[in-house]
Amino acid sequence: MNGSVWLPLMVVASALLPGLIIFCLPEEKVRTRTVLNLAGAFSKIILTGWMLWGVYHGDRYEMRVAFLPELDLVLRADSLSLLFIALSSLLWLLTTIYAIGYLEGSPHRSRFFGFFSLCVTSTSGVALSGNLITFLVFYELLTLVTYPLVVHRGTEAARRAGQIYLVYTISGGTLLLLGTVWLYSITGTLEFRPQGILYSLDGAHYPALAAIFALLIAGLGVKAALVPLHGWLPEAMIAPAPVSALLHAVAVVKAGAYGIVRVVYDVFGIDFAATLGVTGPLAVLAAVTILYGSLRALAQDNLKRRLAYSTVSQVSYITLGVAIAGPVATIGGVVHLVHQGLMKITLFFCAGNLAETLGIHKVHEMNGAGRRMPWTMAAFTIGAFGMIGVPPVAGFVSKWYLGLGALEAEAHWVIFVLVGSSLLNAAYFLPVLHRVWFRDPPDNWPIERDFGDKETAWALLLPPVITALLALLAGLAASAWFSPLEWVKLIAQREFYHL
């Protein structure tokens, strides 16, 4: 099939072109901008669907351009990249709808949506990268295009937050670059391959390879918010809610986590990494991050910051699953890429709704919010239950597979981490839910906007309700053919373990 070479490029372009056009649009062209945004998002979904169908039936889509002599830039759609692409296409559409509602009437929207599209472009590139250099290019690009979103409000606080964000992400990118170049100087190739590219190397390189692994993980760990590299994430909460939602659920943190999956499985190869003895420390680091993030979340009164620390904790489930060598744990980790995305974006949408509609930013102001905004808070509740791991929400499925996988790999300590983390998750979410549903609302909300008989604008309400339902569905129908879990099993079978 000849056209298939272009499909990966078209997926990237579907976000890039609208973005570039939007930059040139005058501020008041709301309708044109909306049409462009939605056209981009829908065409990306259609292209993704096409590729999903093809890859399921065994097609491979690959595009190569020469970057340097003997080094290509490669875009390739395999089952793992499609998991990430599918997640990002779907959530891009919903976040775009949400952002249109959220930013209605605020200034600089052309700039905002332009960078928003570029952010999705880079995420698609990250997902479709077929080798480490391509990954690096898009990973760094993601840093650059998210910066204007973080400082979007243009206040001194935003500038500071942007500065912190850059210090972390650019340093991380540098470590990744260093590791990549070092790896290239040893191997002469950076291709992502099932089983990795290193197993045939001489034993004399092993110490260097372990150091490279540390560099790459440190570089990726900044975006994946591994402790102690997570400091930028709570600070970046200064950004508008749709940005936080996108950064946390789809783009930045996921790019880091996804990179870790790629490095462990397709660069080093899980067996080789285990031989090298680097997966154990990675698992411990992930476990520490999971517990630390949850502990810090307990103490936050600011709702978005609490969610941010929750992200720190939850994203590391992915790393944990990857680092426990074994197919079942891997399935649990990789599927959490999607599950955490659905649940976390729901929570951030809801936090944004509270802020926009009632002026609520703090947990202690949330008393009785469920009566004023039942739909929003119902979605919030589903998301929170998912995070805790209550069946049948998607989060339960992830934890179940992680636990089974840990037992299979005889890493019994992981069970304690999972239980401990679930208890902590409950400890920081259940009091919020109690306030929301069982306490009386105050006489006056901090800043209330009037939406008539509706609880808030439909563009703000629809996305969280949909994502909450999807999170529920991903758990309820986990064994249906269309569920993320089934697709991840396909990935594990094809790419990782050749079962």
Added chain:
Amino acid sequence: MEAILANADWGVIVILLPLTGGIVCFLWPAVSKTAGLITVAAVVLAVAGLGRQIMEHGAYRHTVGGWGAPLGIDLFADGLSLFMLIMTALVGLGISCYAKSYFNPRDAVWFWPVWLFLLAALNALFLAADIFNLYVTLELTGLAAVTLTALTGRIDALSSAMRYLLAMLAGSLAYLLGVALLYHDSGSVDIATLAQRIEPNATVWAALGLMSAGLALKTALFPLSFWLPPAHASAPAPVSALLSALVVKASFYILLRLWLELFADFAEGVSTLLGLLGAAAILWGSLQALRQTRIKLLVAYSTVAQIGYLFLVYPLASASSGLAAGIAAYLAFSHALAKSAMFLAAGNLMRFGGHDRIADLDRAVQRLPLTVSAFALAGVSIMGLPPSGGFTGKWLLLDAAMSQGRWDLAAVMIIGGLLAAGYIFKVLGYAFMQAKEPHDARAVPAGMEWAALLLAVGSILLGLMASEIFALIHPDLVANAGGAVERVWTA
């Protein structure tokens, strides 16, 4: 027609065109803008013609007036010279488009003839086949550059132009002494002949030291960079862009050429020293840039740092000199595009706000989006983040350093990149904010904004065209050390 184009002496035309254009501009100031722009555009086409010949026939050698070496003047162009000519023509064109709207009529009268004269000198320099011609063209380049610096006639411009002039003269003098010594030792100034005769002895060592020091001074290699920041920062924006993007590259090219063909084999100690100074330049220049509160000075110090990267090539060159020269040329090109875009963008910001204080940029992101985009894109290349020429260049340098186990150099490059991110984003961060004391904004002509943006976009695109470019600077097309040019084509 086709035959004429294929056989024309493009090397000579590339020099004569700007010279003629300069004279026209001088004699008829009324048409200087138009004549200047047309000339520069014509130079671009002539360089393209020369490029076609070189791609088809290999390196180019032309004997002016039929008098060959050692008596007459030879013109010589291989892939490396061609690449420098392309850089000069394209960046020059971008800056010319900008200058068209920038200068008031009084300054324009002087700018165009001197700039075209500078262009002729630069082209002649890149085409020179012997070290004496290199001296002559270097001197002409320096004089034209100093004249441009003093163009506005303001006090600060004059004093920094004076300092610049003294540095230039000292540099040329040292270089000329070296030339004399080499001539005394080997009886020739032709590079190809020298390459066959040269042997390490005391005279050659003295020549090497003098020439390297002189050229390092002219290229503003740390710690000989003291003259650069004031000169580059006080000049008008298009002039700063020309100086930073092109003029410093001229003396760097001479050093690279000498190294490639004469000295590389026996002067490893000096290579190490040059690399060390380059590393120091990266750190010192970046730190100074980070401390600046004004954009133009910041950009000027950034040039000091970026020049350091060029010199890292020397200690890494020993393994494969052809590739190393390619990397240096590529880095120089990418820096030329990015730095000219940055100076032009800084010029726009100055025109817009009447000042270049970083803390008072006052929402330039909204009010001058094209200019800030230009600055940001050029900044991406300067920081060495992908996708950009700066990234590809840094990647190649890092790869070379790692393969040779030079961790110290790799570390310096990495730190330099981080510091660069620091000073670039310092500017961009304030561009998002409202200033404490808002001021009236003056309009910036669209042509000036677009010129800066196009150069910046060029620095990004360069990163995606690396494989084509390295085909151009392929060792086959670059004269090898020892002067053995395999495919010389004589017009």
